[in-house]
């Protein structure tokens with residue numbers, strides 16, 4: 001797969017001073033987590049990496065080319081984005097929604113074929129929403145809708161998965177199922193980059209972390225180097241207790 005690389009990237013947050021430029025590469029097999037407090041710019045970064053927002057400065061490269069020089073269709077064959085909140089503009093069923101994932105692979109007026117349908121059905125099964133195939137998406141619960149959003153990207157089958165809080169609205173069982181699915185995508189040679197609010201899920205499932213601080217500072221690298229209690233306390237402005245369970249650090253907020 002083509003790595004996704006930021007080159008001196010400064011994201012554009014209105015009325016805010018430029019933060020530290022980002023220079024990292026998302027490579028095959030990696031699972032990255034983006035951590036930081038509310039409003040720090042995680043979603044803005046994700047949208048910038050997907051080419052949906054123009055950076056203030058710097059660039060995003062996909063393989064050997066700047067994202068701005070690649071046709072959107074080609075970008076969406078390589079890169080998929082799961083949004084934080086889905087706006088469903090018109091009523092569509094769960095199956096129709098999952099099939100949207102095939103659009104980058106079809107010519108403009110081409111209908112989805114049997115193979116596309118099989119991919120969508122398989123993805124809905126993997127996300128445990130196949131039984132809802134004929135339901136309108138706007139009648140689903142938050143967690144069901146989130147799983148349909150992820151199934152749509154699974155149907156799209158990009159090399160690079162960008163996800164904005166993929167565990168939002170999900171119960172514990174489905175959180176773990178989704179993170180396992182993403183881990184398996186990475187194991188098969190793809191790459192995952194996701195914003196997470198749950199520090200412990202990030203510690204458990206991510207091999208790389210990017211920390212975004214409110215003052216514009218940022219640091220990134222292998223997860224074990226980033227999971228330093230004093231740094232995380234500064235990140236969230238919250239005192240933490242660190243314990244170890246099952247070989248990974250677990251962070252608990254201090255009550256006082």
Ligand SMILES: Nc1ncnc2c1ncn2[C@@H]1O[C@H](COP(=O)(O)OP(=O)(O)OP(=O)(O)O)[C@@H](O)[C@H]1O
Pocket residue numbers: 013014036037038039040041042043044045
């Ligand atoms: N169109 C806009 N106009 C003005 N400010 C904006 C706009 N879009 C986003 N912002 C601001 O940019 C900042 C970063 O927003 P962003 O959604 O990227 O944060 P986030 O880290 O994803 O937050 P959260 O954890 O709450 O999801 C926020 O302060 C937000 O209010």
